[in-house]
Amino acid sequence: xxxxxxxxxxxxxxxxxxxxxxxxxxxxxxxxxxxxxxxxxxxxxxxxxxxxxxxxxxxxxxxxxxxxxxxxxxxxxxxxxxxxxxxxxxxxxxxxxxxxxxxxxxxxxxxxxxxxxxxxxxxxxxxxxxxxxxxxxxxxxxxxxxxxxxx
DNA sequence: GCCAACGTTGGC
DNA sequence: GCCAACGTTGGC
Numbered sequence: 248x249x250x251x252x253x254x255x256x257x258x259x260x261x262x263x264x265x266x267x268x269x270x271x272x273x274x275x276x277x278x279x280x281x282x283x284x285x286x287x288x289x290x291x292x293x294x295x296x297x298x299x300x301x302x303x304x305x306x307x308x309x310x311x312x313x314x315x316x317x318x319x320x321x322x323x324x325x326x327x328x329x330x331x332x333x334x335x336x337x338x339x340x341x342x343x344x345x346x347x348x349x350x351x352x353x354x355x356x357x358x359x360x361x362x363x364x365x366x367x368x369x370x371x372x373x374x375x376x377x378x379x380x381x382x383x384x385x386x387x388x389x390x391x392x393x394x395x396x397x398x
Numbered sequence: 399g400c401c402a403a404c405g406t407t408g409g410c
Numbered sequence: 411g412c413c414a415a416c417g418t419t420g421g422c
Contacts, residue, residue: 263408312408312409373408374407
């Protein structure tokens with residue numbers, strides 16, 4: 248299943264969220280979630296490059312600091328109206344839950360494998376909330392997350 | 399165009 | 411609570 252998904256020609260991303268505001272549970276519960284509130288140009292520009300069917304790691308900030316699941320882009324970037332800004336200033340995408348990881352993959356764990364995750368923006372640019380993920384990195388995180396916790 | 403001051407995010 | 415890393419703003 249995961250293999251077939253990765254064989255398709257799509258791009259991979261990571262979306263950060265405060266679990267208090269919108270957790271992976273919330274995305275599952277809502278069905279379709281509007282990914283709004285991005286107020287950083289770099290992050291916005293990455294969102295605008297997303298294609299329907301692309302997959303995104305969902306990362307919880309705050310106390311958890313871990314990748315918890317995968318979401319799929321169900322609608323490409325469209326306008327997010329924000330008071331005080333001209334129309335078209337900001338964008339949102341729609342996402343749906345795709346697959347919850349069996350085990351959350353923590354930031355600490357990724358850092359401890361820094362040679363396997365060279366160039367991963369999550370480790371380099373801690374403040375960026377939307378970022379591309381190299382297919383190899385994406386695959387590795389899914390693999391780490393599919394493992395059950397050891398005995 | 400430069401830079402100081404300030405604000406925000408997010409990890410520690 | 412602190413701080414590093416950015417981003418933004420405004421004075422010059």
